Amino acid sequence: MLYLASQSPRRRQLLEQIGVNFRIVDVDVPEQRLLGESPRDYVSRVAREKARAGLAVLEESGAAVLGADTEVVLDDEVFGKPDDAEDAACMLRRLSGRVHEVISTVWLVTRSGEWSDTSLSRVTMPTLDNATITAYIATREPFGKAGAYGIQGHGAKLIEHLDGSHSGVMGMPIYETARLLRAHSLIGA
Numbered sequence: 001m002l003y004l005a006s007q008s009p010r011r012r013q014l015l016e017q018i019g020v021n022f023r024i025v026d027v028d029v030p031e032q033r034l035l036g037e038s039p040r041d042y043v044s045r046v047a048r049e050k051a052r053a054g055l056a057v058l059e060e061s062g063a064a065v066l067g068a069d070t071e072v073v074l075d076d077e078v079f080g081k082p083d084d085a086e087d088a089a090c091m092l093r094r095l096s097g098r099v100h101e102v103i104s105t106v107w108l109v110t111r112s113g114e115w116s117d118t119s120l121s122r123v124t125m126p127t128l129d130n131a132t133i134t135a136y137i138a139t140r141e142p143f144g145k146a147g148a149y150g151i152q153g154h155g156a157k158l159i160e161h162l163d164g165s166h167s168g169v170m171g172m173p174i175y176e177t178a179r180l181l182r183a184h185s186l187i188g189a
Protein backbone atom coordinates (compact mmCIF):
# COMPACT_ATOMS: atom_id res chain seq x y z
CA MET A 1 0.00 0.00 0.00
CA LEU A 2 1.15 3.56 -0.76
CA TYR A 3 1.03 6.20 1.99
CA LEU A 4 1.47 9.97 1.95
CA ALA A 5 3.17 11.33 5.07
CA SER A 6 1.56 14.76 4.99
CA GLN A 7 -1.09 16.96 6.57
CA SER A 8 -1.16 19.17 3.48
CA PRO A 9 -4.52 19.19 1.66
CA ARG A 10 -2.69 20.37 -1.49
CA ARG A 11 -0.44 17.32 -1.61
CA ARG A 12 -3.44 15.06 -1.16
CA GLN A 13 -5.33 16.86 -3.93
CA LEU A 14 -2.41 16.72 -6.36
CA LEU A 15 -1.93 12.97 -5.86
CA GLU A 16 -5.67 12.41 -6.25
CA GLN A 17 -5.55 14.42 -9.47
CA ILE A 18 -3.53 11.65 -11.16
CA GLY A 19 -5.70 8.87 -9.79
CA VAL A 20 -3.24 7.40 -7.31
CA ASN A 21 -4.63 5.25 -4.49
CA PHE A 22 -3.07 6.09 -1.17
CA ARG A 23 -3.67 6.57 2.53
CA ILE A 24 -2.48 9.33 4.83
CA VAL A 25 -0.03 8.67 7.63
CA ASP A 26 0.37 11.41 10.25
CA VAL A 27 3.87 12.59 11.04
CA ASP A 28 5.30 15.58 12.83
CA VAL A 29 8.79 16.48 11.69
CA PRO A 30 10.53 19.67 12.89
CA GLU A 31 11.51 22.02 10.06
CA GLN A 32 14.74 23.70 11.08
CA ARG A 33 17.61 24.43 8.70
CA LEU A 34 20.98 23.32 10.06
CA LEU A 35 23.94 25.64 10.17
CA GLY A 36 25.70 25.56 6.80
CA GLU A 37 23.02 23.38 5.20
CA SER A 38 22.20 24.47 1.63
CA PRO A 39 18.53 25.16 0.81
CA ARG A 40 18.39 22.09 -1.48
CA ASP A 41 19.93 19.81 1.16
CA TYR A 42 17.55 21.19 3.77
CA VAL A 43 14.42 20.61 1.67
CA SER A 44 15.57 17.12 0.75
CA ARG A 45 16.42 16.18 4.34
CA VAL A 46 13.05 17.35 5.67
CA ALA A 47 11.13 15.53 2.92
CA ARG A 48 13.08 12.32 3.64
CA GLU A 49 12.53 12.65 7.38
CA LYS A 50 8.76 12.97 6.79
CA ALA A 51 8.73 9.81 4.65
CA ARG A 52 10.93 7.89 7.10
CA ALA A 53 8.80 8.98 10.07
CA GLY A 54 5.73 7.70 8.20
CA LEU A 55 7.33 4.35 7.47
CA ALA A 56 8.43 4.01 11.11
CA VAL A 57 4.83 4.02 12.39
CA LEU A 58 3.54 1.51 9.81
CA GLU A 59 3.69 -2.19 10.53
CA GLU A 60 2.91 -3.34 7.00
CA SER A 61 6.08 -4.86 5.53
CA GLY A 62 5.32 -3.78 1.96
CA ALA A 63 4.44 -0.17 2.79
CA ALA A 64 5.76 2.60 0.52
CA VAL A 65 5.69 6.15 1.88
CA LEU A 66 5.91 9.48 0.09
CA GLY A 67 7.17 12.57 1.93
CA ALA A 68 7.57 16.02 0.43
CA ASP A 69 8.84 19.43 1.35
CA THR A 70 8.54 22.77 -0.42
CA GLU A 71 10.39 25.98 0.38
CA VAL A 72 10.79 29.40 -1.20
CA VAL A 73 14.38 30.61 -1.56
CA LEU A 74 15.61 34.16 -2.12
CA ASP A 75 19.29 35.10 -1.93
CA ASP A 76 20.10 31.76 -0.23
CA GLU A 77 17.53 32.53 2.48
CA VAL A 78 14.76 29.98 3.00
CA PHE A 79 11.24 31.34 3.45
CA GLY A 80 9.05 28.79 5.19
CA LYS A 81 5.51 29.31 6.46
CA PRO A 82 4.93 32.76 8.00
CA ASP A 83 4.45 32.93 11.77
CA ASP A 84 1.89 35.75 11.62
CA ALA A 85 0.60 38.61 9.46
CA GLU A 86 3.68 40.75 10.08
CA ASP A 87 5.97 37.91 9.04
CA ALA A 88 3.83 37.30 5.92
CA ALA A 89 4.03 41.02 5.00
CA CYS A 90 7.78 40.97 5.51
CA MET A 91 8.18 37.94 3.19
CA LEU A 92 5.96 39.43 0.48
CA ARG A 93 7.83 42.77 0.62
CA ARG A 94 11.07 40.85 0.12
CA LEU A 95 9.69 38.81 -2.78
CA SER A 96 8.17 41.89 -4.46
CA GLY A 97 9.75 42.76 -7.81
CA ARG A 98 12.17 39.82 -7.63
CA VAL A 99 12.66 36.35 -9.04
CA HIS A 100 12.78 33.62 -6.39
CA GLU A 101 13.28 29.88 -6.49
CA VAL A 102 10.86 27.25 -5.23
CA ILE A 103 12.41 23.91 -4.28
CA SER A 104 10.08 20.93 -3.99
CA THR A 105 11.52 17.53 -3.17
CA VAL A 106 9.72 14.23 -2.88
CA TRP A 107 11.08 11.04 -1.30
CA LEU A 108 9.72 7.53 -1.73
CA VAL A 109 10.76 5.32 1.16
CA THR A 110 10.22 1.57 1.57
CA ARG A 111 11.92 -1.11 3.67
CA SER A 112 14.03 -2.04 0.66
CA GLY A 113 15.16 1.38 -0.54
CA GLU A 114 14.79 5.16 -0.68
CA TRP A 115 14.54 7.31 -3.80
CA SER A 116 13.95 10.98 -4.46
CA ASP A 117 13.44 13.65 -7.07
CA THR A 118 13.46 17.43 -6.94
CA SER A 119 11.66 20.11 -8.89
CA LEU A 120 13.18 23.59 -9.13
CA SER A 121 11.06 26.53 -10.26
CA ARG A 122 11.79 30.19 -10.79
CA VAL A 123 8.93 32.53 -9.95
CA THR A 124 8.76 36.22 -10.92
CA MET A 125 6.67 38.57 -8.80
CA PRO A 126 5.86 42.11 -9.91
CA THR A 127 6.38 45.01 -7.55
CA LEU A 128 3.71 44.68 -4.87
CA ASP A 129 2.50 47.86 -3.18
CA ASN A 130 1.46 47.93 0.47
CA ALA A 131 -2.27 47.95 -0.35
CA THR A 132 -1.87 44.78 -2.45
CA ILE A 133 0.09 43.03 0.29
CA THR A 134 -2.43 44.03 3.00
CA ALA A 135 -5.40 42.92 0.88
CA TYR A 136 -3.72 39.60 0.10
CA ILE A 137 -2.94 38.87 3.75
CA ALA A 138 -6.59 39.67 4.59
CA THR A 139 -7.60 36.64 2.46
CA ARG A 140 -5.69 34.50 5.07
CA GLU A 141 -4.18 32.60 2.17
CA PRO A 142 -0.51 33.21 3.12
CA PHE A 143 -0.79 31.17 6.32
CA GLY A 144 0.50 27.63 6.18
CA LYS A 145 2.26 28.30 2.86
CA ALA A 146 5.96 28.65 2.18
CA GLY A 147 6.84 32.20 1.14
CA ALA A 148 3.39 33.44 2.28
CA TYR A 149 1.58 32.86 -1.01
CA GLY A 150 -0.42 30.21 -2.81
CA ILE A 151 -0.02 29.96 -6.57
CA GLN A 152 -3.27 27.97 -6.69
CA GLY A 153 -5.42 30.73 -5.16
CA HIS A 154 -5.58 34.52 -5.05
CA GLY A 155 -1.79 34.33 -5.06
CA ALA A 156 -1.92 33.63 -8.79
CA LYS A 157 -2.51 37.38 -9.18
CA LEU A 158 0.93 38.00 -7.70
CA ILE A 159 2.79 35.82 -10.17
CA GLU A 160 4.01 37.37 -13.37
CA HIS A 161 5.98 34.42 -14.65
CA LEU A 162 6.64 30.80 -13.71
CA ASP A 163 9.56 28.89 -15.12
CA GLY A 164 9.14 25.41 -13.71
CA SER A 165 6.41 23.24 -12.23
CA HIS A 166 3.03 24.57 -11.07
CA SER A 167 2.38 21.44 -8.99
CA GLY A 168 5.91 21.67 -7.59
CA VAL A 169 5.27 25.21 -6.36
CA MET A 170 1.97 23.99 -4.88
CA GLY A 171 3.83 21.39 -2.85
CA MET A 172 3.97 18.11 -4.79
CA PRO A 173 5.76 17.97 -8.16
CA ILE A 174 3.44 15.65 -10.03
CA TYR A 175 5.65 14.82 -13.01
CA GLU A 176 8.57 13.81 -10.77
CA THR A 177 6.32 12.00 -8.27
CA ALA A 178 4.61 9.97 -10.99
CA ARG A 179 8.00 9.06 -12.46
CA LEU A 180 9.19 7.79 -9.07
CA LEU A 181 6.02 5.78 -8.49
CA ARG A 182 6.19 4.28 -12.00
CA ALA A 183 9.86 3.35 -11.63
CA HIS A 184 8.95 1.30 -8.56
CA SER A 185 5.81 -0.22 -10.06
CA LEU A 186 3.50 1.63 -7.67
CA ILE A 187 1.44 2.99 -10.55
CA GLY A 188 0.98 1.88 -14.12
CA ALA A 189 1.88 3.76 -17.28
Ligand SMILES: Cc1cn([C@H]2C[C@H](O)[C@@H](COP(=O)(O)OP(=O)(O)OP(=O)(O)O)O2)c(=O)[nH]c1=O
Binds near residue numbers: 070147
Ligand atom coordinates in the same frame (compact mmCIF):
# COMPACT_ATOMS: atom_id res chain seq x y z
C1 LIG B 1 4.78 28.49 -2.65
C2 LIG B 1 3.55 27.73 -2.27
C3 LIG B 1 3.54 26.86 -1.17
N1 LIG B 1 2.41 26.19 -0.83
C4 LIG B 1 2.38 25.28 0.33
C5 LIG B 1 2.74 23.83 -0.01
C6 LIG B 1 3.08 23.25 1.33
O1 LIG B 1 1.89 22.72 1.91
C7 LIG B 1 3.52 24.47 2.14
C8 LIG B 1 4.99 24.37 2.49
O2 LIG B 1 5.10 23.69 3.70
P1 LIG B 1 5.67 22.21 3.84
O3 LIG B 1 6.44 22.19 5.11
O4 LIG B 1 6.36 21.78 2.58
O5 LIG B 1 4.36 21.32 3.99
P2 LIG B 1 3.17 21.33 5.04
O6 LIG B 1 3.68 21.64 6.43
O7 LIG B 1 2.06 22.19 4.52
O8 LIG B 1 2.65 19.84 4.96
P3 LIG B 1 3.34 18.46 5.45
O9 LIG B 1 4.68 18.78 6.06
O10 LIG B 1 2.38 17.87 6.43
O11 LIG B 1 3.44 17.62 4.20
O12 LIG B 1 3.32 25.62 1.31
C9 LIG B 1 1.25 26.31 -1.58
O13 LIG B 1 0.23 25.69 -1.26
N2 LIG B 1 1.25 27.13 -2.68
C10 LIG B 1 2.35 27.84 -3.06
O14 LIG B 1 2.28 28.57 -4.08
